[in-house]
Amino acid sequence: MKIIIEKYPHISFLPKWELKEDTVYELGQCDAIIKAIRNIPIRPEYRKVLLNVSLTKGAQSTTAIEGNTLSDEEVEKVNEGIKLPPSKEYQETEVRNILNALNELLREVAIYNKFEIISPDLIKRFNYLVGKDLGDHFQAIPGKIRDCNVNVGTKYRPPDYHDVGPLLKQFCDWSIKEFHFSKGQNFKDSVIQAIISHVYIAWIHPFGDGNGRTARLLEFYILLRAGNPDIASHLLSNFYNETRNEYYRHLEKSTKTGNLSDFLAYAIKGYRDGLNNILELTQVDQFKTSWANYIHEIFRTSKIKSKNENLNKRRRNLILSIPIFKKFTIDEILNLTVDIAATYKILSQRTLTRDLKELINLELLRNEQDKYWANIDLLLSFFPKKLNK
Incomplete structure (x- = not known):
């Protein structure tokens, strides 16, 4: 295994990152904001709206990064079960696959309290969920480790396909040891594990297609497992999509150096900002509810002349x-x-x-x-x- 790792110096399976002072502070903010969101009573009908927005935005964002051109409105139609024109059928399937995957994982974690450690089989399952029913529009067998060499654009050549299986297993073994989920994991380690796992899957590129979506689905799962609110499911994928040039730049930089400090700082800042937006939405809704209650109270008092x-x-x-x-x-x-x-x-x-x-x-x-x-x-x-x- 040492010989394989030496061939790919950026895939070191070492904690090659340092958290800057600002990043540590922002991680603390993320933890505090999530606790605040959990403590805010949200009307069931509004929570349903927020969750729907989160899922559709997450699906739209992660597929848009890979070239899917469906609009927010079209993704909403897919989520509602409305068929799109035949010319957009494969894009519809791409989005539906992500929506189904997000909902499936939400049910497992939030409803059935089922958690899994990171394993090759789990990551293969995620790739299968991403690529199923896409036929020729998915240039691989969903869930199957690639059996050929590939290029990512013109700047990155992932590991030789012979090395992918061992690298994926080593990643999972290292992840379990480094982030010790089964022994208890604090919030900071969960967020770092989620983001680092995203990048490592992008580096190893274990599948013939769908690696980016698989990496972001794994990131979503680790955050969800750590207690990320379901109404904030979309935050990182949405952030990466909205700052796509920066996303690619940080991925490329980390690939060249093997150092993940800057990528972590970039992602955590976006995560913090997204959580702030969710908190503000819930606070505004709570304020609207309080205002409506106050109005009803006024009309029950003796102030009313009529x-x-x-x-x-x-x-x-x-x-x-x-x-x-x-x-x-x-x-x-x-x-x-x-x-x-x-x-x-x-x-x-x-x-x-x-x-x-x-x-x-x-x-x-x-x-x-x-x-x-x-x-x-x-x-x-x-x-x-x-x-x-």
């Missing part, structure tokens, strides 16, 4: 329909929803003006000149102010 239940219901529905974080003219409010438009068409715009005035009196709405907006400052004022240091 005892006319229908009138109060109309005004309550009006303020509930006005999105937060945005200002509107009266004409824009009139056309916010079909129900609002229909209601005030029957009544009058003057009635709408009176209703808006009453909402201002209730301090649920604010206005300036010709603009109106939800007075969410009422809730924000309940948050403790940051202490000046």
Whole structure:
């Protein structure tokens, strides 16, 4: 085995990376953000939306890196079981394979609490999930170690096919020893293992096709196994796709040097930023829920001048329909929803003006000149102010 490794100096099976101070800090942030996401109550219907976005975005991103051109809307159709035109059938199958793989692994880990250590058979299974039913559009037998030499573009020649089997086994053995999942693994080691495994599979290139998708699926699995929220399933694949030139540059650089410090710093920063976005989405939804609850509470209090239940219901529905974080003219409010438009068409715009005035009196709405907006400052004022240091 030593002779084989000497042929490929970048595939050293040694911890050839150092975490910079910023990267260590960002890893700590990732851990804290994930804990915060777990502690935020998310409405089931909104969580379903976030999970759906995560899965479709993950599938779109990892296949787009390999040349799939389906749009977000088309990937959403695939996820809904809608057939695309025959000319896009193989791209549809590529995306469906990833969607099915992500869902299958989510069920195993999140529902059945089934975890596996990294093994050649597991990685072969992932490649099979990636390539099945693609026929001639997948230039290999899915799940089978390659039996010929290949080139990756014009800059990288992966290991000789005779060496791939031993290298893959050595990678798995080293991964078990280096990252000690079965003996207990902290969050930092899990993230590092996921990213390092991604790069090693790209280096070894064990299959005739689908190596990139397999590498990113393995990365996804290790993060999921470590407790990455399912609604954040797509983050790294999406980041790699959005920064594709940087992704390729860091892969190429790590291949030349065998050092993974810069790739880790690049990936962890993207992971941290993605988690922040997920946290913000969940916080905004929680805030919207609190705002809606506050509105209902106001209309149950003695502040309400009118005892006319229908009138109060109309005004309550009006303020509930006005999105937060945005200002509107009266004409824009009139056309916010079909129900609002229909209601005030029957009544009058003057009635709408009176209703808006009453909402201002209730301090649920604010206005300036010709603009109106939800007075969410009422809730924000309940948050403790940051202490000046």
